[in-house]
Amino acid sequence: MKKLSNFKNNLSKNLQWQNFLPQFFLLLFFCLLIFYFTRNAQINLLARNITSGFDFLSTNSGFDVQFSLIPYDGSFSFGRAYLVGLLNTLLVSFFGIIFASILGFIIGISRLSENLLLSKLSLFYVELFRNLPLILQIFFWYFVVLRNLPSTEKSLILLNFLIVNVQGFYFPKFIFTNFPFVLYGIIFAILTIFLVKYYSNKMFYNTGKYLPVFKLSLVFLILFPLIFSFLGNVGLKFEQAKLIQNFGIFNYVGGVKLVPEFLALLFALSLYTSAFIAENVRAGILSISKGQKEAAKSIGLNNSLSLKLIIIPQALRVIIPPTTNQFLNLVKNSSLAAGIGYPDLTSVFAGTSLSQTGKAIEIIFIVMMTYLSISLFISLILNWYNKKIAFISK
């Protein structure tokens, strides 16, 4: 008997080893593989007299970029050029995600509307934008739409506010004096909103009645900054872009300028991604069983309230995970900017900087790590949000 148990013991130990060994060797193998490629690259770089290292990041870049959120020109370093590219990528991704989400949400809900025209139009929108290659859509906006706008001296001026020509869109710049008072107003409004929300919840539990919190919030957000501005003597001026003539060359200077490369990329990314998000939203809403809607109706909730309180919170659980993927896709797709010359991370750093320095391995490594970090960060936030709204089983 003892022998048998010994044997069994040995066997299970053996099995443990058998499970452990392949994993150990697999890990060893991957380490060796990485070592092999690094060493191979090192030897070949040395053999061909190619200098390597990250020193170039602090040397002068020598090239200019047309569109940058931070002060930059060729006297700054390649490291700064990286930052310029990164910020431009983040800028277009940020606004892309916001527009795509809003549009996607509206289109997704319209798809389920009982209004035939609305639902068919939404269907058309979704099928059109998700079935055309993205790069083609970028080219469409850039080469077909924005390239054919009037020249600078014949600019369209809309409502004395927006100036549109082939070189870009110019908005007036808002110049405030005593600006902090506006901020105080906004902070005060937010505090008030929290208070009202708290009171409304309390009232709901006690009496079953509630306050129109959303509408009140809007009123506060507009009213308080206005009152504060008045009290703090805040001034606001618009600085329009000015047309400057230099011999026969006309150019707008000043104002807030959006270059056509940015606009084309933003339009294409937002519309393309919104079509996918719309389908996610539709799927999410359809996943809620009919009983939920009927139950909402039976306790006397009207359509908008049942959507807001019953349907959407449940649907979000289905909508968020695939929508995370769409956000990630949008960020990665923004690298198609290189096709039209928008100075994003890929085109400024993995493009221009790479060819000016020849440091292919280093730069591609940095750029890959950057995209990876951005994507992981977005996943992290949305996973956290997803967890927060998930069912809590009691």
Added chain:
Amino acid sequence: MSKNMFKFFGSLALFAFVLSGTAVKAGTKEDVTKKGSVSCGVSQGVPGFSNADASGKWSGIDVDMCRAVAAAVLGDANKVKYQPLSAKDRFEVLKSGQIDMLSRNTTWTLSRDAGLGLEFVGTNFYDGQGFIVRKAAKVNTAKKLNNVKVCVETGTTTELNLRDYFKANKLKYEAVSFTKADEAVAAYDAGRCDVYTTDKSGLAAQRTKMKNPGEHTVLPETISKEPLGPVVRGNDQNWKDIAAWSLYVMIEAEELGVSSKNIDSMKSTDNPNIKRLLGLEGDTGKSLGLSNTWAYNIIKQVGNYGEVYEKNVGANTPLGLARNGSPNQLWSKGGILYAPPVR
């Protein structure tokens, strides 16, 4: 060990074996002889330098450089495979070994020569950077270009010179960069920019592609030195010599008065320089590892430098770049083209 584990380690070993077989590489000349063609990196379309016509036939001064090398190594100038490359990609493609040489109006600079593991073999066109503007701009000097938008090809020396020039002259500008020269030109042509800049030969070439070439004017300033020439990898001395001397014999042939038309009648000459050039005397081919008729093949099939110049970019071409008075003339005629003795 179980059967599965044998399989597992077996496949690992196989994979490792496959990986290890990638190291040793033969010389470029041997490679080229083996595959029977020279792969040559060229531009994506710069008339006069490297440009494909409607039937896909490549021509230009850079293309003739590829043809000369093919004639020297393989005895047939037509055995060239062309690979159009953007300025941004050209060096990486050459480094990785996908092409045998790069002949793509590429400027010779210190950092490219010394830092990229590449070797510039010589200069087949001396150029300088200039600006083109619309005539309606009523500007006759680059010094008056202030607050302008300039279209430029990215990853070039052009991009760097542009900044240097505007900075030195305290002029404000915005550089709108594109990956392809074609895109930059199209953007300028559509009014996205007020100015387009590249090497002056390139300006002449690109102007022929614009909607109304007559509406544009090249400004007189030349803001940089742009010696353009072929490039090879830096780890193959023999291949570098072949490329360099293919260029030199074209210049030498012109200096000696040997052209593709008269080369066969030159065979009866008493001039020892010409005899050596044609491979009738000495053994110039041997030191390069080529047949002794290598130079003959180049001149016969491609022509001497003067012929190549006039055919592609000279006064009677759409580019119309006059040769006299430019650096691209023989040293004996006031230019700076000078080939070391072929002996």
